[in-house]
Amino acid sequence: MRLGIYTDPHYSSQAVTCGVRYNSRSLEKIKAAYRYFERMHCDLAVCLGDLIDKESDRALQTENLRKVAGVIRASTVPTVCLMGNHDAFAFTADGFYRILGADLRPSDRVADGRRLVFLDACYFRNGVRYQPGDTDWTDTYCPFEAELRKTVASSDENIYVFVHQNLDPAAEKRHRIANADGINRILSGCGKVKAVYQGHYHPGCRSVWNGIRYVTFPAVCESDDAFFVEEI
Numbered sequence: 001m002r003l004g005i006y007t008d009p010h011y012s013s014q015a016v017t018c019g020v021r022y023n024s025r026s027l028e029k030i031k032a033a034y035r036y037f038e039r040m041h042c043d044l045a046v047c048l049g050d051l052i053d054k055e056s057d058r059a060l061q062t063e064n065l066r067k068v069a070g071v072i073r074a075s076t077v078p079t080v081c082l083m084g085n086h087d088a089f090a091f092t093a094d095g096f097y098r099i100l101g102a103d104l105r106p107s108d109r110v111a112d113g114r115r116l117v118f119l120d121a122c123y124f125r126n127g128v129r130y131q132p133g134d135t136d137w138t139d140t141y142c143p144f145e146a147e148l149r150k151t152v153a154s155s156d157e158n159i160y161v162f163v164h165q166n167l168d169p170a171a172e173k174r175h176r177i178a179n180a181d182g183i184n185r186i187l188s189g190c191g192k193v194k195a196v197y198q199g200h201y202h203p204g205c206r207s208v209w210n211g212i213r214y215v216t217f218p219a220v221c222e223s224d225d226a227f228f229v230e231e232i
């Protein structure tokens with residue numbers, strides 16, 4: 001199975017934010033990503049979140065997400081999009097996928113003998129879901145350990161995990177999911193997980209722990225060729 005992966009476009013009308021995020025250029029970069037994925041005959045594209053960035057005008061946020069959706073939907077490569085904390089700052093999950101299209105909402109799937117597991121960590125460590133206007137990129141939590149334990153126990157397939165925020169033990173603590181250690185114990189304990197794919201930490205990072213590859217992809221908004229093909 002061939003995956004096209006990209007993350008953190010942070011698309012907005014701003015030319016540059018935080019000194020390094022070239023927000024307004026991201027739409028063209030997403031188009032370039034899909035041209036590459038089509039040329040490479042990817043079976044599925046995964047966007048790991050932070051598709052958009054905040055605008056002072058809420059209507060503009062909606063328009064920006066519609067433009068991103070237009071690019072994604074124009075491709076022949078099917079896509080799923082995880083929500084990042086910046087998406088959650090602008091939209092509820094239902095509002096986000098109403099604009100993108102329900103078919104872009106990730107749900108676990110089995111294909112070609114591989115199980116793809118999508119985790120949502122857009123929650124505060126107290127278990128409360130991020131709300132529009134109320135998020136914290138350093139306080140992130142995934143409340144689905146029980147479901148994950150069941151999924152990995154019942155799976156006959158090799159497992160690949162996708163999540164916006166970071167499970168990688170090597171990632172800086174403030175980028176890591178508060179219960180990352182517990183989730184990693186579930187992932188490493190089952191012996192079936194081959195890789196964990198993440199965004200959120202914009203420089204990117206690669207490491208291996210307990211036989212699992214942790215790949216954090218660099219952000220689209222901060223580099224020119226931040227789109228990747230993974231054979232799994």
Ligand SMILES: [Fe+2]
Pocket residue numbers: 008010050084086200201202219
């Ligand atoms: Fe980001």
Ligand SMILES: [Fe+2]
Pocket residue numbers: 050084085086137164199200201
């Ligand atoms: Fe993020």
